[in-house]
Amino acid sequence: MLELLEQLSPKFKQELNRHVSMNELTKLSLQLSPKSALVLTNQALYVLRKKWLSIGCDKLSLDEVKEIIFEPGQLIIEPVEVKGQPILVAVSEEKEGIVKHGLTRIRKFLPNAVKRIK
Numbered sequence: 001m002l003e004l005l006e007q008l009s010p011k012f013k014q015e016l017n018r019h020v021s022m023n024e025l026t027k028l029s030l031q032l033s034p035k036s037a038l039v040l041t042n043q044a045l046y047v048l049r050k051k052w053l054s055i056g057c058d059k060l061s062l063d064e065v066k067e068i069i070f071e072p073g074q075l076i077i078e079p080v081e082v083k084g085q086p087i088l089v090a091v092s093e094e095k096e097g098i099v100k101h102g103l104t105r106i107r108k109f110l111p112n113a114v115k116r117i118k
Helices: 010-019 093-108
Strands: 026-033 036-041 044-050 055-061 065-071 074-079 087-090
Touching: 010 036, 010 044, 010 055, 026 087, 026 093, 036 087, 044 087, 065 093
Parallel strands: none
Antiparallel strands: 026 036, 036 044, 044 055, 065 074, 074 087
């Protein structure tokens, strides 16, 4: 699991620290691209994305996430029906393999995740 705990770039780390509470335990952190990062704690999923002059942070409690889908070049985070539109997150080509590997682990923390039949 250590490969899924990456250091975030300083600006992303600073923005995350403004939103995460002291009693949260980080389960996963990935710098997905120079413009995006994903952090999963025991309480919430944080999506950090670079904006024009700042870093934006979307915080979703774990029960607000219905599914996370990987498509080449991006992650699609689908909220439960009442929470609105999917969140699209850019994934760089060199991070695609680790994202695919980590999806099954991420889904285990999501209580509303769609159960996939193989």
